[in-house]
Amino acid sequence: MKVAVIGCTHAGTAAIVNTAQLYPEAEITVYERNDNISFLSCGIALYVGGVVKDPQGLFYSSPEKLAELGVKTNMRHEVVLVDTKNKTLRARDLNTGKEFDDAYDKLIVTTGSWPIVPKLEGIDLDNILLSKNYNHSNTIIEKSRHAKHIAVVGAGYIGIELVEAFQLNGKKVTLIDAEPRILSKYLDPEFTNPIEQSLKDHGIELALGEKVSSFKGEGGKVTTVVTDKGEYQADLVILCIGFRPNTELLKGQVDMLDNGAIIVDNYMHTSAPDVFAAGDSCAIHYNPTGKKAYIPLATNAVRMGTLVARNLVNNTIPYMGTQGTSGIKIYEDNIAGTGMTEAAAKHEGIDAEAVMITDNYRPEFMPTFEEVQLKVVFERGTRRILGAQIMSKMDLTQSINTISVCIQNGMTVDQLAFIDFFFQPHYNKPWNFLNTAGLQALPKLAESKQPVRV
Template sequence: MKVAIIGSTHAGVFAAKEVLAQNPNAEVHIYEKNDTVSFLSCGIALWIGNHVSSPDRMFYESPESLAKQGLHVHMHTLVGKADLVDKVLTINDLQSGEQTEERFDKIVITTGSRAVKPNLPGIDSDKIYLAKNWDDANALKKVSEDIKSAIVIGAGYIGAELAEQLSVNDKQVTLIDALDRVLANNTDETYSDVFAKAYQEHGVELALEQRVVSFEESDQGITVTTDKGSYTADIAILSIGFVPNTSLFEGQVDMLGNGAIVTDQYMQTNVPDVFAAGDASTVFYNPTQEHDYIPLATNAVRQGILVGRNIVKPTVAYQGTQATSAVELYGLAYASTGLNQSSAAKKGVKTQTVSIQEDYRPNFMLTTDKVTASLTWEVDTRRIVGGAFLSKHDISQAANVVSLAIENKMTIDQLAMTDFFFQPNFDQPINYISSVAIAAASQS
């Protein structure tokens, strides 16, 4: 069996390794246009902020290590054409210029995503940076050591982290977003208001409900003009989202409107023996019970493994995702899973949300911290569809607990009665996850 893996970030790496693990006699080829594999781009802001021990550790595999495992690794290689029905790829060696055609038994599309870069005047300025891949990270790290100011465009997780890390390293930061709140697509107002206050306390200028219309270089750096004002800094950083990098396959496989490739529960596309995973593909989003586009490394890893498990025959079904994620800004830990009331309304899911605040452990302890916890459920079924937690204390695993509850279609009543331990070092007699579930059950 000859298998082509197109792309080698998370989904591609895990797919290739699992295909070979399940089928030791398979001939597995990885095609990657860049010179690195498995880059953990979620660490870019931490590296910029000097919280990374070594950038070399931001990779968990290398081309050499994959080759030692028995995979055929082709770096600096671009797949220029793909005939998915006949399984023929046109392959361009970017260093030699040589072009070849190869036929395969199976093709795995793990081409990932690309950063959104809108067609605006001045967008090609060399003072505008992205935060997507290894080259972007190196460029940002190099320039960040010398700049005094930066404009970050996009207040989602990536932009939020970059703005925070730059500000705590004594850079003057402006954070621009078209929405009316920071982290508006990730939180509800209960949490975004807390972060907005933290930004302002650290000198970050928030330019919200503003759409960027142009960029212009000047002696002072670069000026970003929005529909409501102009802002000047040494550099600007674009972090306004990602879209699937799948144009090569348009018209050959089923896709969402944004280009995300639709797969079944075994990661198979509508074309036999063609699979897709990671940022190039859809996920099955358990809170809505529908296909969606949610580019996260955790989704990519699991989907890549499933490709390997199902490459010969459908064997292990995808369990779906809750888009569980977390961020830490200015010492405040925030973790969430699934929907909040705002995002549920956009998805057409009728929900109710309750929030509580309490100490995470008894106040007879010498120290404790407040935890804010929210739970969102579907009104008609009482099925849990989301949860969020915020504290100076590490509450990250609480989101994983609620994620598991969503995946297993638990109700607020069931979670309220789920067994959690009590020990004063760690929690209250009623754990805050139980508390918010009890509050939810009592309100509906």
Template sequence: MKISIIGATHAGTFATMQILKDHPDYDVTVFERNDNVSFLSCGIALWVGDHIADPNKMFYSSPKELEKIGAHMKMQHEVLAIDPDAKQLKVKDLNGGKEFVQDYDKLIITTGSLPVVPPIKGIDNPKVYLCKDYGDAQVLREKFAGIEKAVIIGAGYIGAELSEQATIAGKEVTLIDAFPRVLYKNFDKEISDRIEQEYRDHGTKLALGQKVQSFEDAGNQVIVKTDKGEYEADIAVWCAGFKPNTKLAEGKLEMLPNKAIRTNEYMQTSNPDIYAAGDATNVHYNPTGKADYIPLATNAIHQGILIGQNIDKPTVKYMGTQATSAVELFGTCMAASGLTVEGAEARGLTVDAVTTEENYRPEFMLTTTPVVSRLVWNPTTHRILGGAVYSKHDVSQSANVLSLAIQNRMTIEELAGVDMLFQPNFDQPLNWLNKVAMAAVDKANQVK
């Protein structure tokens, strides 16, 4: 079978590896417009902050490694057009400029995402940078070494981490976001308020609930103007969201309103011989049971593997996602899975929630520290729809427990009774997730 893959992203790389693992005789060609594959962009802020031992290890594969298992790697080749009827691609070699046609039996679209860059006045200023790929990472690492002041636009995970690392490095940092809180889409106010205080305590200026209107040149600096103020810095970094990179498929495949390619449970598009995965496509979001757009590396990897398992025939169904994630900011662990209250309301769902706080292990230990736990559930069925944890202790794996609870459609009563270990080094006789579930049950019973 002759297979073409557009994009050596997380999804494209894992699709390639899985196909050749299961079908080593298949003819697999990968087209990638860049000169590298599988860059872990989640490590950009850590690299800028000098926490990466070897930047080469931020790539979990390479063209040579994929060639070793049998892939034909066409690096710095851009696919210009798709003809689904003829099963052909129009391709351009970006080095020599030569164009040619590639036939395929099955096509895989893993073109990833693009930064959302609105037509704001001055956004093309040379002191305004993006934070998406390896090229951006190289530039930012070099620039941050020689600056004193930075403005970061976008308080999602990437902007939040970059702001934290710049602040720790002694830079004067302003973090701007149109939403009223840091990590607005990831955590409810009960948790995000706490991390915002960490930013303020460490000297970061928060400019939240503000929309950037222009970038103006000021000699050696750039002025970022919002609807509520202006901020001068040596550089500005735009980290305000991503969109599917799917122009090639427009008018040829079914899409969500945001242009993400719609796929079924086997990762097939509306054309059964064309598959899609990663940031270019939708996910099945288990908390709502509906298609959604959630660009995360974990989603891309799982979907890429699924394509490999289903490339010959539909075999393994997509289990969906809870959008489970975690971040460490100023020595504090924040982890979440599923819906926040505001995320539920934005999707038209009615939910209830509760927050608890207690030490992660007994007070008779020489040291302990509080854990804030939050749980979101359906008030009618009591099914768990989301949750989050926050602590100076590493509670990140609690998000994985919450993810299992959501995926398995557990109720708050069931999570309250789950058997979890007790050992004074690690936790209390009742784990903090048991406790927050118990608090949820108490609150639900009061409503009756």
């Protein structure tokens, strides 16, 4: 069996390693256009901020490790053409420019995503950077050493982590986003409001609800970010606007979402025979809505990549879908979320309710008892849990993984009230705060006049 793999990051590495282990007789050839593989891009801010001293720890595989499994890895090779009908591809050696053809029995497409780069005046000025791969991280570190005022465009996870890292490195920082709130895809205002205040308290300038319109410069280098509401001085700009799937190779050959994300079935098959896809190049099954969605996360990627290998020959293990569970630490606050925010549920047209609690995570007779904020979003009619968000100075983020399982299994907010959690004063109260959220939702039952599903 001849297996060709295009791209070798999270999903690609998982697919390759598992395929090699499950099918040792397979001839596996990898095409990767970068000069490194398996870089954990989620660690860029930690590397930039100096938390991670040795960047080699951010790589979890290498061509040498794959070679030990019998895998041939073609580094600095870009696939320029795929013919899914004839099961062939054409690759270009980026070092020599030479092109050659190859054939496959099974094709695994793990081409990932690439940052969105807006077509704006001045976008080609020097010191306007992206934040995606290892080379980007090294450039950011080198350029930021000499920068005095850094502007980060985009208030998602990457943008927020970078502004914190830059501020801790003693830089003046401006955070710009077209949305009126930071992290608006992940958290509701009850959580973003205090985080924004925390950023301001640390001296970070927020320019929210402002759309970047152009960049100004002198001597070929950026000096100013211009928005529809003002201008901001910056001698270094990092673009963190979002990502698009890298799927031009298969355009017109497989089914895709409007944004180009490849649609796969529960077994990671695309609509083309013997062509599989996984990771940031794909749409996923989003359990809260039951629809296909584009949610590029490393956790989704490694699961999907592993399932590609498991289902390469026969359909054995179906994908369970995802809740888009994620977390972030911003200064002293530990934050996590899963599923839909209340705003997202209403935008989707779902008749949603939410319960918000603020409690101490363990008994007040203990020496310390940090406060925890928890919000659980649920559908009014069915009482089905749609999502949850948590924030505390104490790291209680693992509780969101529990809610993720609840959503995965279609549980109701009423069931959450009575789930069996252990009690020990070092860790929690007799009523775990997850139970408490469910209990506080119970009085709303009389209003909705819906029977409790048990």
